[in-house]
Amino acid sequence: MSEVLPLAAAPEAVERAPKRRHPALAALRRLFRHRLFLTGLFLFGIIAFLAAAAPWITTADPNRLSMRNKFLPPGGDYILGTDNFGRSLWSRVVWGAQLSVIIGISVVALNAVFGTLIGALAGYFRRVDNVLMRINDALMAFPAILLAIGVTAMLGPSTMNVILALGIVYVPRTARIVRASVIVLREMEYVQAAVAAGAGHWRILRHHILPNAMAPMIVQLSFLFAYAVLSEATLSFLGLGAVPPTPTWGNIMAEGRDFMRDAPWIIAIPGVALMLTVLGLNMLGDGLRDVLDPRLRIQQ
Amino acid sequence: MSLLEIRNLTTAFGTESGQVTAIEDISFGIEPGEILGIVGESGSGKSVTALTVMGLLPRPPAKILSGSVMFDGQDLTKLSERQLQKIRGPGIAMIFQEPMTSLNPVFRIGEQIMETIRAHERLSPRALRDRAVQLLAKVGIPSPERRMDDYPHQLSGGQRQRVMIAIALACNPRLLIADEPTTALDVTIQAQILDLLMDLRDELGMAIMIITHNMGVVAETADRVLVMYAGRIVEQSPVERLFDAPLHPYTRGLLDCVPSLEHDRPRLVAIPGSLPEPARRPSGCRFRPRCAHAAPACAETLPILAERAPAHAAACIRLPEIAAAMAEPA
């Protein structure tokens, strides 16, 4: 279902001049002329806004039951209709968006910290490389979703455990990408020059290697956000995510399954929301890759 | 009649900032059995000229704006891809600069020769293989029968270039275009490959268009030379005359860059500056900004190629002044 593919970021050569005038500004300008990126940003922006504004834009409690109002189709008093317990789907989907975004951000943060740390250590210090990468290989040998299912099964279903499980699944993949960049950068002349000039390992990593390994990392993290959201929905659809009645998109769809003949909107609304989120993030990632990662840009 | 006759050929590339001409108003011919050298810096349009003749430029972004390429009574610029496929191989064949990457890594070299023949002729498998072995022998591959089943990565650079030549010769072309055939090779191998090309010309009577930035290669092989600069031909001459009495200041500059034992030159002089980018070419004569003899008039008109001596033409409006300056003792 979700796996970080090698093409999601630059494993091999990350060749870029160590200093240009305003590389970040130049990249930003190109980003904002990139149609795919802008479309992705727009789609994801909507979801992010809903997530952030959830307490103010929903009036009904997402868990308030109202048996008189069950199975109302979208368009009436309830803008997106109600489910089998008469709960407002608008409220549930908006709060579900918040949960998805929180999980996405948490998984991305875990990867940014531990993926970078492990990848940089393995790439820079050959001695730890072997050990770390063997463990990495073993963790990556598990099919992503199955490992996440296994871990959440053991830990028990909860939002926190889903984040933990997705962290365990994806950190090795991120580490591998960071490691590949670091190995290339370590051999670059300006880094060798810094070594020759007597700069310490920590300084070299922080000032010369990590800033230049950032581009593939950022691209990777944007795709990772998409995988995290998708995986969380999958896990909760299977009943392994946050415990019902917590409004997650996967939970809403799982509950709507029994009524899909007569109330298909219960499935369709969170489904479309999930799809647009993932679509937006994937477009965002594609745009970032086009702009930030010259090696992968497809020349005309 | 010439074997190949190019008239007023202009090829352009579409880029983000508009159309840029890579070669402009190129005219020249090649006689059967002749070796024509085309020299110039990289970016001068040599390779684009060759690829235009072969019809191998990706279109778009490349576009032939005007001119004709007559070969065998046909204008190659007017032919369809399918018709061009029939010319490539038996009519005109080409070898490239990078022998390391020009052969397909996943096919055996024998197969890569045989499929060329198969594309143009009907032969029995036995005859096909015999012919491929003969070709490998002809280009000087030792124990060709055994080498047939090797993959490219098992051969050295020089051997790969020999295989490329064998592929090019597979259908007895009447014109062989060699685009920097020795640039990527060791010096000793370079000489062997050039000797091989000249021997093959003598033996098979095909014409060769040899593209290079190396004046030494031209001196050693060519009968006649074209000098290109920034997409245009600036001088055209028989090879001895070009070395004895170069006309265009650019040609003089190129010759001054060549260390020589025979000619008694005071020192090596590099041409100042660099080739202008196609989009930023100067007005008038393109060589003007780098030319020691430039005058205000050079900025006004684009000099055209005009014959100054039998078979010797140059595109420069200040030739008399330059000749006078050179005659004066320094």
Next chain:
Amino acid sequence: MMGVALRRLASALPVLLLVSLITFGMMRLIPGDPAAAIAGLSATPQQVAQIRADLGLDQPFLQQLVHWYGGLLQGDLGRSILMGRGVFAVTMERLPVTLGLSAYALVLTLLIGLLCGIAAALKQNTIIDQLAMVFAMIGISVPSFFLGLVMIIVFAVHLGWLPTGGYVPFAQDPWGWFRSVTMPAISLALLQAGLLARITRSTMLEVMRQDYIRTARAKGLPYHQVVFRHALANALIPITTVVGIIISLLLSGAVVTEALFSIPGIGQLLTQAVLNRDYPMVQGGLLLVTGFLVLVNIGIDLLYAVLDPRVRYE
């Protein structure tokens, strides 16, 4: 060739060793007492103790480890609490169902993905390219269980063309099997087809720029031969690596798809095991599937050597 195979097998051993160690350790992730968790709230202390003894959790840690590896060597992965039978036997029973579904989905993936990718690359920057890439983008963004639900609503509930779920064994009724796994296979294949199309496109574009393609054209080879022989033979090398990843994704995806369409494969087995706290089953099933994937990847590497003479002769 044999050398490649042996070297690859040797490098897979430490991975397998670590994978089994990780699965062994997973049981220790359970907060508190696993036996109590399995037994449930209403269990008596005797029942909990019984379960603990069954799982070997009452023994010292090292002894448990030795026992685990000893079992592995004999193909003994423990007993499923839910089924009351050996994990290995139960898994092997369900494996053909999942493999059949995955193989069907793989065929669909390869057909759609390669076709779209090659067409897009050859017609770069045309409407064909754009349509193929929009399709691929949607493909990688639609969650497979959502696609499955939509298909069930449209094709099974409203149109009645295909069954809403259930499974007919191939041996019993090939046509019935085909009908029962077509929707699952499509919903499983779409994501991978999108991935494959994107990678095939960029790989083909990369390959078509290579010098040897120019050589092939300069030889006067017909266009289809340049593309489908010279370019594809080289593009298939990186694509093969991706197919390895896709097989892993298909097996993962099967978990969800099988749960959705009530197909009695490994996916359903594992989901039920998870929901019923059948920890030995989860542990063993995960290990078997992962071990199977490690073998698949060895196969992929051998295929790699077949496709690329440079690897073969190293």
